Ligand SMILES: Nc1ncnc2c1ncn2[C@@H]1O[C@H](COP(=O)(O)OP(=O)(O)OP(=O)(O)O)[C@@H](O)[C@H]1O
Ligand SMILES: Nc1ncnc2c1ncn2[C@@H]1O[C@H](COP(=O)(O)OP(=O)(O)OP(=O)(O)O)[C@@H](O)[C@H]1O
């Protein structure tokens with residue numbers, strides 16, 4: 009479903025250059041379940057943002073669903089993203105003065121669904137992560153783990169073909185993490201491609217394949233040599 | 236060093252009441268190392284904010300360093316907080332368009348230190364968490380785990396008597412978590428009281444005592460029955 013070839017990303021800060029990704033190449037088949045691990049600052053989120061069409065690489069090619077996307081305009085990227093990809097941000101990225109329900113509804117705004125149907129689907133997604141009773145709270149009225157679960161619900165509400173989750177259980181207790189991992193497992197069983205960044209080995213063990221990043225490079229791939 | 240007695244906190248949202256804490260009582264001796272665990276939404280962060288003088292309880296008493304603080308004004312609370320407590324927020328709470336160095340310097344602004352000395356201490360704190368080379372980056376130019384470490388450095392720069400850390404390793408890989416836990420261990424060895432919220436059993440195991448929260452109540456205390 010996706011192929012990264014020699015993807016590089018360099019940030020420029022004044023006179024300084026920060027090479028966040030230094031030539032990363034790998035492919036993911038439709039329906040795979042991949043875990044990404046690596047040290048803090050090794051480039052995982054940067055790679056996830058490029059994969060999620062939220063950012064463009066400085067160099068290299070990104071082919072998604074058979075189509076080269078690294079050269080697309082912002083609008084074209086947004087359209088690809090909204091239809092096909094659900095993204096759970098490491099920092100949640102919830103709208104501040106907006107309720108949990110409205111935050112989860114957001115990806116459905118561009119769909120043709122009438123308002124009542126959007127509300128219904130957003131409420132069902134919140135219920136799935138155990139937050140039906142927090143639908144009216146804004147993000148400052150939610151605990152850290154509740155904010156994280158709203159971000160997860162928002163990523164799922166559009167029933168995306170590919171889910172990219174950046175540290176989705178970082179603020180969740182073991183029992184709640186288990187429930188969230190069950191959701192990802194059932195999405196994957198239903199055919200969705202799941203790519204998840206995590207630092208917890210127990211969570212990574214739920215995936216069929218593991219990628220290891222270090223200093224902007226892919227240094228290990230549990231699927232390598234299995235073609 | 237601190238004693239909570241029947242601490243309750245109820246949030247009011249329009250007509251609805253959310254009882255985040257429903258009568259929590261425990262004491263912590265100076266120099267202890269305590270871990271707090273519990274399900275998402277069980278009241279851990281709410282309790283930490285009250286302990287850190289960042290919020291006031293709806294009911295109950297909070298005695299810190301022999302002094303009743305639940306009735307203090309905002310200014311008085313701020314003074315107690317700044318002198319004695321280092322707080323690592325679950326959501327980091329870094330200033331957005333401000334460099335990592337300036338964020339870490341912030342608690343020193345009220346001290347009598349000259350600017351050069353403040354810079355020096357802030358840089359030393361950043362170096363301690365492995366981020367000396369990221370001093371000039373703003374929070375949007377840092378990875379999730381780097382932002383978390385800046386929040387940790389900021390909490391330590393004032394050499395506080397008590398450190399309250401809310402999920403300080405939620406975004407850190409195992410190796411970096413180990414380094415951060417070593418910092419907390421050495422602070423505790425030097426006499427600081429450490430209270431840490433975590434959902435990871437390995438991290439909780441570094442503490443000498445564990446508190447378990449559920450639905451706004453303290454349901455277990457590994458020190459109970461040991462007086
Ligand atoms: N400002 C607020 N207004 C209304 N309800 C709130 C507010 N802040 C928190 N709550 C509610 O209080 C409860 C406890 O929140 P708290 O942040 O203390 O939980 P927590 O144990 O830290 O959870 P987590 O592990 O998810 O971080 C939650 O159910 C939350 O929805
Ligand atoms: N906008 C930016 N400007 C400059 N440097 C940046 C920017 N964003 C990220 N970086 C740097 O790029 C590197 C990779 O960042 P990235 O967020 O991909 O790391 P990560 O692997 O997700 O880390 P973590 O596990 O801590 O979340 C980091 O060293 C970071 O400081």
Ligand SMILES: [Mg+2]
Pocket residue numbers: 052053054098174378379380
């Ligand atoms: Mg990251």
Ligand SMILES: [Mg+2]
Pocket residue numbers: 151152153279280281325401
């Ligand atoms: Mg919390």
